[in-house]
Amino acid sequence: MDVRQLRAIVTVAEVGSVTRAAEVLHLVQPAVTRQIRTLEQELGVPLFERTAQGMRPTEAGVIMVDRARRALNELERARAEVQPTLGEVTGIVTVGLLDSTSDLLAEPLVTAVARDHPGVVLRLMTAYSGHLQQWLDDGDLDLALLYDLDSTPSLNTRILVRERLWVVAPPSAGLRADVAVPLAEAARHPLVMPAAGHALRGLVDAAAARAGVEVRVAVQTNSLRVQKQLVLAGHGWTVLPGVGIADDAALGIVSAAPLSEPEVWRSIVLAAARSGRTPPAVVTVAAELVRQVGSAVAGGRWPSAWIEGTEGLAGGD
Structure with missing residues (x-):
């Protein structure tokens, strides 16, 4: 097993084609094919299968590609560290x-x-x-x-x-940064929230339990960008960290206010x-x-x- 073989399997996995991998590596196609076959023979398992969508790693291939990528990254880091310019952090x-x-x-x-x-x-x-x-x-x-x-x-x-969580709503809601919104008031609206198990969702659920507030989750998404999009589309309000909505609130894209009763911090x-x-x-x-x-x-x-x-x-x- 050598570095050329590792580069070959990682590149083929990334581009999905031996031909394209050869172009990326500046090699001829037979050389890339030979490197993969030699490694498969050494390991005794196939690493790729041909599909209509291109070369796809097998279960063993996924493991090898993951480990090979890390090994190549570590080698690249080592090279950068041992070839420094005098007095310069590299x-x-x-x-x-x-x-x-x-x-x-x-x-x-x-x-x-x-x-x-x-x-x-x-x-x-x-x-x-x-x-x-x-x-x-x-x-x-x-x-x-x-x-x-x-x-x-x-x-x-x-x-x-430490930062406080904010209630986020469409501009028409008129939420203001200087007027906090109680969780009970936010919960009167359907909420767009991350799925259960997400850390932010856990903070909000725990706060609701402490306050005796029932939260009605209308849509679940683990994307901050999608949360804001769905709020603007009228699917409900949401709760986000202030850093995630500061620019949008300043531009008037959303309205937002600190969450209160209880305050929730992360x-x-x-x-x-x-x-x-x-x-x-x-x-x-x-x-x-x-x-x-x-x-x-x-x-x-x-x-x-x-x-x-x-x-x-x-x-x-």
């Missing part, structure tokens, strides 16, 4: 951002890292907290923003921000895998991400957010 860092924070943090983080640490290559992935945690546990991420998570045997966490944490060695590039990006979070809160771009350890509310209600 390396590849993969960061997971919560969907609700990506619009606020992605561009400033990339800009700052590119300006101050040009030897660092950033890879950004966005998803909900549960997915990011799984990718972090699997080694696919170096760092991730998660929420409402304590340190675990596999992860170190640091609380960065904690944003920076998480990293517990390991014996943290590359300098990862440490550098983690510090920059913390700075960007602090800047967003201090600048009022993250509504109803507290920087952990401070005494006041930044961003206002």
